Structures are given as C-alpha cells and as structure tokens.
Amino acid sequence: MKKINYPLVLEKSRKDLAPNESDPYIDVDGFREYDMRWIYPDQINLFGFQILGIILSDFFIKKSYNKIILGHDFRSYSSAIKNAIANGFIDGGIDVYDIGLCTTPMAYFAQAQNDGFGVVMITASHNENGWTGLKIGYKFPQTLLSDEIEDIKKNTYKKINTDRKYGQYIELNNILDEYVEYFKKQKKFTRKIRAVIACGNGTASIVAPKILKNLGIEIIELHCELDHNFPNYNPNPEDMSMLNDLSKTVLENSADIGLAFDGDCDRCGVVDNEGAIIFADKIGLLIARNLSNQFKRKKFVIDIKSTNLFKIDPILKQNDATIDYWKTGHSYMKKYCLDNNAIAGFEKSGHYFFNEPLGSIYDDGILSSYFILKLLEENKNCSLSSIKNELKKTWVTPTINAYCRDKVKYAVVDRMKIYLDEILKNNQKISGMKIRELIIINGVRFELDDMTWGLIRASSNKPEIVIVVESFKSSKLMHNIKDFILDWLSNQPEIGKISNNNKNNIDI
16 A cells, blocks of 8 residues: 655746656646647647546446556657556556557457446547547446546646555557457448558557458558558548548549548448549448338437438338437437437437447447448449438538637537527528527537428537538538538637538538
C-alpha cells in the first residue's frame, strides 16, 4: 500500500505550461457526451492523462472491475499517452493488459475474449491529426453514456489523496492474430469481387487489407501504409476528400466496390462500381432489406441523421420489420439496440451494429464491410450500382459541419428548435411546404409534407453543429432547405466556419 498525493488538476492549460510539466491539466470541455476528446498537448498534458488513469481506476473499481484492456491508435503521440495513462491505472490499483497498437474494434474484441474486463481505447477516431481521446467501456459491449462521463468529469478536479495497492502491467501480444483468425470463421466469398480498400494511412491499415484478402476479395490498396502524418487526407469516410479519392481509384481500376475505413476502423464508407458515393444510411437500408428476408418481424434502429426511406421501404414492410429512430452516437445506439433486441442498427456516419447471431453489437468497420460485400455475393448477377438503384431516388447533402464552441452549441440548437416550433404553430411554410413534424430526440429534425427533412444537431465529439438535408422531390429543394438552415445559422453570432462538405452536394 502507498500514499498518493497528487496536485489538483487544472481545468484549463496555463500558457506557461509545457506538455510534460509537473502540473496536470485536463480541459473540462474534453468530457463529451459518451467519450472524451482533446487537442494534444494544448488541452491536456501527459501528467493530466496519468491523473485521469487514477480517476478512471476509481470508476472501474466502483463498478467491480479491476482489470482493463488498453490499446491505442496510430498517431505520433498515442503511444506516449498510453504509457502515461497506464501509469495512472497502475497507481490506481488496476491491472493493465496492454494490447498496443490496435483498432477500436480490436480493443472491444479483446475485451470480449477476457470476461470481466473493462476497456480503454486511446483514439480520437476520425478527428483530425492533433486530436486525441478515450473510448471507455466496462459491461461488454456497452460504452460509457453521458451520465457516467459527467461523474468522471466531476471527480477529475477533486483532490486525490488515498491509500492504494499497485496494479499490474501485462502485455498481450496475440490480439491482432486472434482478431484476424476470428474473421476466418466467416464464410468466404465465392463471387469474384474486386475492391479498393482506402485506409487513409490510419490504423485500419494493419488489419483491413489482410482480413478481406483472407475472405477471398481481390484487394487494391489505397493509402494503406501507416503514416501518422496522414499525408493524403484525414481518414474519415464521411469526408468528401477521402470519398472522392476512393471514387477516382475505383473507376481507374474497374473495381466492383470501394470501401473507406476511418482512423480507428469502427466505420466504413462505400463507393459503387460507377464511382458513385453511397452514404452509409442507404447502404444500411440495403443490408436491412437483405436481413429482413432472413429475420422477419425484427427491429432495426437508425440514427436521426438517416434517410426517411426506411419508413416506406416495401421489402421492410413486407417482412414486418419495425424501424426505430434514435440518437446519433455509438454508445446511444449500442444501448438502444441491446435494450430493444434489435437485430441491427445503422448510423449515417457508417457505424453499424449487428446483434446476435450476426455480431456482438459493437461497431466494427470490417464486420460492416463483410455485410456490405454480401450484397454483391447474394446478388451475383448485379452490380452495386444496380442494387442501389432499387431504392427510391432522393437527394441528400453530405454531413455539413459549422464551427460552434462547445459551451454554446447546444444553446444555438435550442434556439433553432424555438424558431422551427414557431413556424409550425403559425402554419408557415419552408420552401412552399408546411412542417408536419418536429423530432427532438437529438437536436431538431423537421419533416415536411413530402417527407423531405432537415436536421440540426450539436456534434457529440467536436465543437460543431451538424446539418443534414434529404429531399424526396428534387436537388433544387434539397439546396433550398440546406440554404434555409445555413442562412439562419449564419445570422447567429456563435457560428464560425462552415465545412467544405457544404460544396459537395450529391444526388443519390
């Protein structure tokens, strides 16, 4: 046993502090809805991570967990952060099982293989280089929710002064091999499929090409070399830079499909054989149609950013499928799918969740790609473009992001709710149509007479407001609704730069 006497954590960095200073700082804004994200070292230093390891030790021990899986993504500073937080866990009495460089699904997989373990993954997922963060779970496969993050935040800035027993440090070096072997149990593809695999030089590079080759896919690698400078673009399958590069490479190689994985490989984006980008909610609908033939009268969960086509799809109706909309966010979606026994869940961002017997509910970009490729396997005479064309045509924007500080972004969205509610109450029209419904489970989504809709919500992991629009009528209407939202936002003093995705509207 030993006595720990650490200084109080600063909520903000002082300008004179260096990253390795003896005063710990952890920016309070980094505690987000269901995980943690900071710009390193501006918003958190290594000593801050060590203290956070002690705070999280208390959290895990109160939940009756004294062992954790610890992994990290491929950023230049992630290994140093891993070492700092591991020291904190050991000081806090937690046994650390270090799996080293890994994807987030590999960390979840390791947790599943070791019953009674918590999991901590050092990653900022798709956030740009310079960001870091933590994804945390204890009761497999659930990850933390907002009330638990809030408790951890409150405890972070209290004085630590307790007697503790040291934890142990153990290296687990076999998780990558076990994870690759796990996918070998899946049925190999018999159709010859040529796929471009884009990893954006991120952590997916260590597993995605290898696993898909093992499954019988002919692979064309695109930026699948690890490079923590991310010299081409940020690995984000919602970002048009990555998708446009993937589209170009698919066409150059006459590929059947293009698959894009994000920085920690828990999401997957898709380009068809004609180079057309198919957003993940519509790919999710195609998968749901397939699954509903096998699993009749089952529930599917989709996030609030997803297409309205789920509501009217004839195959889902024929198979008595139930469709629930829920909050965007992997923790929210996982819990909702588990609590409501949904067979699968889909987010527009590319997070997919497959329940037993298809998966273990946690979001895994490679497992998602397997079910995407099965669309081709089970329709041997069809191209992906022809399968996609079975869906009713709608016109949809990419996800548009407007900068807004964390402290005020929710208030801005609340003002938009009030504004839209006034339009609804006064029977006013937006682009010639009345609002028929406001959905406020996550931000505000207004639906018009013809099922066209617009969404405004606060991002869960960045200082941004997120905008999505889908029109069932025309590209012009989509642009009109998008401009209606952006015009209102541009008059709000808290709004800053709007993402370049705003310039890349796609009709699919």
